[in-house]
Amino acid sequence: MPDNEEKEQPRRRQARGERRIAQLLDAAATVFTTTGYTAASTNAIAREAGVSPGTLYQFFPNKEAIAIELGGRLVHEMQTAYGEALAPIDPATPLEEAVGAAVDRFIAFNCQHPVFFALMHGPDIPGRLTEEHDALHVALVGRVEGLLSSILPEAPAADIKRTAQMVLGIYMAGLELILAHEGAERDAYIREVKTALTRYLDPLVGDRLGRSGLTTTP
Amino acid sequence: MPDNEEKEQPRRRQARGERRIAQLLDAAATVFTTTGYTAASTNAIAREAGVSPGTLYQFFPNKEAIAIELGGRLVHEMQTAYGEALAPIDPATPLEEAVGAAVDRFIAFNCQHPVFFALMHGPDIPGRLTEEHDALHVALVGRVEGLLSSILPEAPAADIKRTAQMVLGIYMAGLELILAHEGAERDAYIREVKTALTRYLDPLVGDRLGRSGLTTTP
DNA sequence: GACAAACACGAGCGGTCGCTCGCATTCTGG
DNA sequence: CCAGAATGCGAGCGACCGCTCGTGTTTGTC
Numbered sequence: 001m002p003d004n005e006e007k008e009q010p011r012r013r014q015a016r017g018e019r020r021i022a023q024l025l026d027a028a029a030t031v032f033t034t035t036g037y038t039a040a041s042t043n044a045i046a047r048e049a050g051v052s053p054g055t056l057y058q059f060f061p062n063k064e065a066i067a068i069e070l071g072g073r074l075v076h077e078m079q080t081a082y083g084e085a086l087a088p089i090d091p092a093t094p095l096e097e098a099v100g101a102a103v104d105r106f107i108a109f110n111c112q113h114p115v116f117f118a119l120m121h122g123p124d125i126p127g128r129l130t131e132e133h134d135a136l137h138v139a140l141v142g143r144v145e146g147l148l149s150s151i152l153p154e155a156p157a158a159d160i161k162r163t164a165q166m167v168l169g170i171y172m173a174g175l176e177l178i179l180a181h182e183g184a185e186r187d188a189y190i191r192e193v194k195t196a197l198t199r200y201l202d203p204l205v206g207d208r209l210g211r212s213g214l215t216t217t218p
Numbered sequence: 219m220p221d222n223e224e225k226e227q228p229r230r231r232q233a234r235g236e237r238r239i240a241q242l243l244d245a246a247a248t249v250f251t252t253t254g255y256t257a258a259s260t261n262a263i264a265r266e267a268g269v270s271p272g273t274l275y276q277f278f279p280n281k282e283a284i285a286i287e288l289g290g291r292l293v294h295e296m297q298t299a300y301g302e303a304l305a306p307i308d309p310a311t312p313l314e315e316a317v318g319a320a321v322d323r324f325i326a327f328n329c330q331h332p333v334f335f336a337l338m339h340g341p342d343i344p345g346r347l348t349e350e351h352d353a354l355h356v357a358l359v360g361r362v363e364g365l366l367s368s369i370l371p372e373a374p375a376a377d378i379k380r381t382a383q384m385v386l387g388i389y390m391a392g393l394e395l396i397l398a399h400e401g402a403e404r405d406a407y408i409r410e411v412k413t414a415l416t417r418y419l420d421p422l423v424g425d426r427l428g429r430s431g432l433t434t435t436p
Numbered sequence: 437g438a439c440a441a442a443c444a445c446g447a448g449c450g451g452t453c454g455c456t457c458g459c460a461t462t463c464t465g466g
Numbered sequence: 467c468c469a470g471a472a473t474g475c476g477a478g479c480g481a482c483c484g485c486t487c488g489t490g491t492t493t494g495t496c
Contacts, residue, residue: 012441012442012494013442014441014442014443014492014493015493016442016443016492017443020443020444036341036342038256038257039256039342041482041483041484042483042484042485043485052444052446053445053446053484053486054445054446054486054487055443055444055445056485057484057485057486058443058444059443062484062485063483063485121341122340122341123254123336123340123341124254124256124257124340124341124342158406162406162407162410163410165395165407166391166392166395166407166411166414169392169394169395170387170388170391170414172391173384173387174384174387176387177383177384177387188376189380192380193384195418196384196388199417199418199420200413200417200418203417229472230471230472231472232462232463232464232471232472232473233463234463234473235472238473238474259452259453259454260453260455261453261454269474269475270474270476271454271455271456271475271476272455272456272457272474272475273474273475274455275454275456276473276474277473280454280455281454281455
């Protein structure tokens with residue numbers, strides 16, 4: 001069977017259809033952000049997009065598929081974002097700068113796409129999306145682990161893993177505070193998150209670089 | 219109308235009724251923990267408690283009231299718990315001990331009552347319960363603020379507030395990790411949370427106690 | 437212009453959920 | 467012991483939600 005071009009794609013989208021899809025995803029983003037996934041009704045999404053429920057179901061087989069598609073696009077964008085944010089391991093740059101740059105990237109992304117936080121942190125997200133979120137999470141943890149173990153090659157893997165998880169946890173907690181504030185106060189919280197992460201990590205990298213760490217009772 | 223004893227209390231509970239209420243609240247706790255508030259159905263709670271839906275509604279006017287009552291009791295217990303955990307400001311004890319003791323208290327509470335975390339962190343909690351949660355949160359932040367400002371009397375109130383919020387945020391993030399693990403790994407995460415909090419706060423109190431803080435470029 | 441496919445509509449189907457109501461059973465006070 | 471309150475039951479009501487389907491309109495192709 002050499003010429004079944006795709007597994008299933010008897011649908012030739014027109015330009016109008018692509019526009020509708022984007023329209024519906026935008027509407028879904030706002031509805032999901034305000035009410036969460038479960039409480040969001042497909043009729044409400046269609047209404048927000050200015051179309052009928054039937055129209056919505058011409059482009060998405062069910063409610064979950066909307067979240068999947070939306071989440072998928074966000075994850076894709078996120079991957080490029082954190083690829084730029086965490087990829088280059090530059091041992092020469094001081095910790096504060098590295099942390100600051102990474103945090104700034106992620107903050108910018110989450111401020112541009114508030115749905116992301118809402119979709120990925122609700123306890124009511126559909127199964128398929130949970131997998132994507134978990135995959136993204138372990139990818140992020142893996143990246144941080146890679147950075148940490150390149151700086152601390154002698155540390156046990158389990159310790160590295162815990163530290164990476166804590167780093168992400170601290171960042172997430174800070175992100176919630178950051179998104180809850182605006183203007184100058186938001187900037188202050190951004191600085192505070194960077195401070196917290198730097199203080200948490202400084203004793204680790206400080207030891208290696210021969211700086212004065214917080215090692216007690218030498 | 220001088221003798222309307224209470225606003226509304228024509229209901230004289232029997233011992234059996236009190237037992238049923240406790241039974242229903244226990245059932246609600248398990249259902250809420252496993253499925254969250256919105257997804258939890260009153261019929262499921264009644265089934266879990268081994269009673270009929272009608273019986274449930276003899277003791278609670280609606281689904282929200284169940285969560286309210288359950289949340290109220292938890293908040294009450296929580297208040298005594300954090301009263302013991304954060305009340306005594308002992309400037310002599312080292313930071314690590316103080317943080318460690320406080321964290322241990324809260325961890326113990328949350329491990330005994332996993333509903334608390336589920337109810338207070340779902341995006342779908344009913345309005346009245348959100349108020350209780352917010353009240354508890356500002357109370358906790360206030361306590362931490364009090365502790366911090368007693369140690370750092372010269373620090374601006376806004377900075378103290380942000381630090382207190384970050385402390386709670388780091389703890390909450392750690393709590394999620396702690397609850398997600400068991401046994402030795404859980405203990406390791408408990409230690410990690412204490413480490414993170416200590417490192418975050420040490421430069422602040424370290425300055426005051428004349429220890430070597432992380433103050434850069436003096 | 438003709439024809440098919442893609443697009444759009446919205447009433448409504450099946451199902452679930454919160455909650456009610458009529459009635460049976462058990463407890464309590466006099 | 468008995469009247470009445472408290473407790474218990476469970477079928478089912480009304481509302482909403484995800485989703486469908488028959489029908490009509492627009493778009494691309496020849």
